[in-house]
Amino acid sequence: MTDESSKTTTKGGMQILTVTIPMGLTPGDVFKFQPDGTTDEIEMEVPEDAVGGETMEVLLADENDDVNFALDTDDIPGVDVLLHSSVGDLTLSVHPFLDKIEAGNVSAAVEDANEEEDGTYRMVWPAGIYLAQYLTSPAAKVLLTNKTRCLELGSGMGVAGMGLIAALVRDGVTSAHVALTDLPAAMPLLRANYGGNKDELLPGETAARIKVAVEEFAWGDPVALMLNNASEEKYDLVLCADVLYDPTKEVIDGLCTSIDSLLNHDTGLIIFSTRWRKNDEERVFFEQMENMGYTFVIVDQLATELGGGSHATPDTSDASDGSQEEEEEPKAVAISRSALTWQEFGDDECEKNKAYFAGVTVKVNGKDVAVVDLTDEDFDDMDEEDFDDYEAMNIQIYAGYVGSKTTTTEPMECFRGLTVDLVTRIVQFLPTAT
Numbered sequence: 001m002t003d004e005s006s007k008t009t010t011k012g013g014m015q016i017l018t019v020t021i022p023m024g025l026t027p028g029d030v031f032k033f034q035p036d037g038t039t040d041e042i043e044m045e046v047p048e049d050a051v052g053g054e055t056m057e058v059l060l061a062d063e064n065d066d067v068n069f070a071l072d073t074d075d076i077p078g079v080d081v082l083l084h085s086s087v088g089d090l091t092l093s094v095h096p097f098l099d100k101i102e103a104g105n106v107s108a109a110v111e112d113a114n115e116e117e118d119g120t121y122r123m124v125w126p127a128g129i130y131l132a133q134y135l136t137s138p139a140a141k142v143l144l145t146n147k148t149r150c151l152e153l154g155s156g157m158g159v160a161g162m163g164l165i166a167a168l169v170r171d172g173v174t175s176a177h178v179a180l181t182d183l184p185a186a187m188p189l190l191r192a193n194y195g196g197n198k199d200e201l202l203p204g205e206t207a208a209r210i211k212v213a214v215e216e217f218a219w220g221d222p223v224a225l226m227l228n229n230a231s232e233e234k235y236d237l238v239l240c241a242d243v244l245y246d247p248t249k250e251v252i253d254g255l256c257t258s259i260d261s262l263l264n265h266d267t268g269l270i271i272f273s274t275r276w277r278k279n280d281e282e283r284v285f286f287e288q289m290e291n292m293g294y295t296f297v298i299v300d301q302l303a304t305e306l307g308g309g310s311h312a313t314p315d316t317s318d319a320s321d322g323s324q325e326e327e328e329e330p331k332a333v334a335i336s337r338s339a340l341t342w343q344e345f346g347d348d349e350c351e352k353n354k355a356y357f358a359g360v361t362v363k364v365n366g367k368d369v370a371v372v373d374l375t376d377e378d379f380d381d382m383d384e385e386d387f388d389d390y391e392a393m394n395i396q397i398y399a400g401y402v403g404s405k406t407t408t409t410e411p412m413e414c415f416r417g418l419t420v421d422l423v424t425r426i427v428q429f430l431p432t433a434t
Contacts (some may be wrong), residue, residue, distance in 0.1 A: 019044065020376055023052040049248065054278075079124045081159055084136035087166040092132070092197050094157045096122040099188035120245055121156040121186040126391050128156065128241035131273035132163025134397055135239075139300065141171060142308030143269060143399065147237040148176040151262060153219065153255070154243040155180040157193045160273070164239060165201050168210055176210045179235075181217035190214050220254025225261045234264035241273045247281040256288050263402070270400035271299060275391065279346030286342040286398075295404045296342055302399040342398060362390045 022031050027048045032041040050056055078095040095101065134140055144167055152161035161180040168176050182190055191214045202210060217224055238259055244251075259270060276282060286296050338360075344350045354372070361368040363386040364378045371393060382390070 018055050018379075020055050021046055021050055021052050025052040027051070049246075049278075049281075081124065081129050081132060081163075083163055083166055084133055084138075086138050087136045087170045090136075090166055090200060092159060092162055094124060094159060094193045094197070096124075096157070096189075098192040098196060102192055103188075121154075121182055121189060124157055124159055125242040125245075125275065126388065127273040127275045127395050128159045130392070130395055131160040131239065131241045131271065131397060134273075134299070135160070135163045135167045135271070136170070139303055139308055140167065142303055142306045143271065143299070144168065144171060144237070146267070147269065148173065149233060149235045149264075150176065150178045150237040150239070151235040152178075152180050152239040152241075153217070153258060154240060155182045155190055155214075156186065156241075158190050158214075160239050160241040162194065162197055162201055164237075165210060165212060169202065169206050174209055177213070178210065179213045179215055181215050183218055184216045187214065187216055217258075218254070219251070219258045221258075225258065234268065235262050236264045236267045236269065238263055238268065238270045239272075240270065242275050244274055244282040244285055245277070247278055247284065249284075252285045252288060255285065256292065259289070260292055260294075265402045268401065270294075270296075271397065272296065272400055273395065273397045276346050276394045276396065283342060283346075289400065293402055294400050295402075296398045296400040298339060298341065299397040299399040302401075338393075338396070340396070342396070345396060357393075360393055362386055362393070 019033055025031060025046050027046050027050065029046045030043060031046070032043050034041050044056075046052075047056060078093055078098075081092040081094065083090045083092065135144070144164075150161075150164060150168075152158070152164070155161050158180050161178060165178055168178070180190060180194060194212065194214055198207075198212075202212070240255075240259075243255060263270065274282065289296065338345070338356045340350075340353055340356055344353050347353050357372045358370055360371050362371060362374070362382070363369075364374075365381050369378055371390070374390075379387070379390075
């Protein structure tokens with residue numbers, strides 16, 4: 001079976017092939033497709049957690065000479081992440097194979113990437129970039145107040161965690177501990193990229209005030225959690241960026257258990273940046289955390305309630321004369337998130353969700369197309385910048401904490417679908433707050 005719904009994009013300095021699985025196929029079925037710009041077909045097996053109509057992403061390997069693969073042994077591109085101007089003129093420079101380069105073993109990079117557990121930590125995911133830029137924006141200052149023991153889970157190359165470090169330096173924190181963590185296989189790359197940015201992040205005496213540790217941690221590891229539970233020092237800030245890429249029960253259980261064990265339940269805050277893909281499967285994480293006593297809200301909502309502001313407008317303070325920047329210069333991504341809650345985002349029965357995706361547009365061949373109307377052909381015709389805009393529309397940053405809010409300006413979830421008249425009559429009989 002041949003399917004032409006494929007698109008090659010660059011993420012984190014690596015070429016990724018996004019393929020739409022033909023309708024009607026189930027896990028274990030094999031199908032063939034023809035990548036853009038090639039004449040040969042590639043055979044692919046449907047993964048265990050996928051079905052027809054969904055998309056899967058494949059790291060391209062240079063063994064296939066017919067695929068235009070930019071990642072070769074002599075020219076592996078790095079990624080520059082421009083942080084918010086409030087931390088100064090600071091750009092993170094990360095590289096998906098910096099550990100191999102430093103070890104003088106670049107030629108084995110692609111082969112090793114294919115043999116590793118999943119290779120996701122060798123990519124700079126947009127959700128991590130947006131979180132780093134949000135943390136370094138003035139809007140996040142109120143959320144970082146008195147956060148001196150900080151943990152990032154699933155750090156990858158450490159972009160979000162390094163954004164946090166830059167924010168702590170900006171805020172003049174006198175003493176803090178930041179732990180960047182990931183699986184053992186990710187440690188060489190994480191250490192290399194943090195080491196490559198350390199001098200700019202922690203100049204002079206700041207390295208003595210803000211201690212940074214790069215540590216192995218597998219979510220749900222009973223030994224690590226037991227050791228942490230024996231300590232009275234919990235973390236008052238936990239960062240997560242795009243950690244629901246593979247939302248299996250094992251992944252979600254381990255993530256929930258880890259956060260609950262490591263977070264200070266009295267003062268702790270979770271800042272969770274996610275790129276929605278398998279909406280209902282990823283929503284299980286939030287449902288599970290809610291059942292454990294946690295509340296997750298849009299991060300701007302909590303920041304505003306605490307006296308801060310939103311981050312809905314782009315940072316343009318680095319444009320001195322209004323002229324267009326050169327293409328090679330890194331640019332801060334404008335985070336224009338929707339106000340959809342985790343319960344609403346991607347829920348086909350939710351009117352707010354339907355209205356949002358019907359109202360937002362993305363460029364396709366220079367024309368505005370509503371996201372709800374996008375076709376497979378439209379994705380094929382998007383250029384890289386327009387595809388990045390589409391990605392941004394599917395990213396949300398949430399704030400989580402133990403407990404729940406008792407007041408809200410939004411209709412209660414249980415009233416969804418009822419008529420205004422019926423809701424009004426119901427509310428008349430509810431007790432008023434005192």
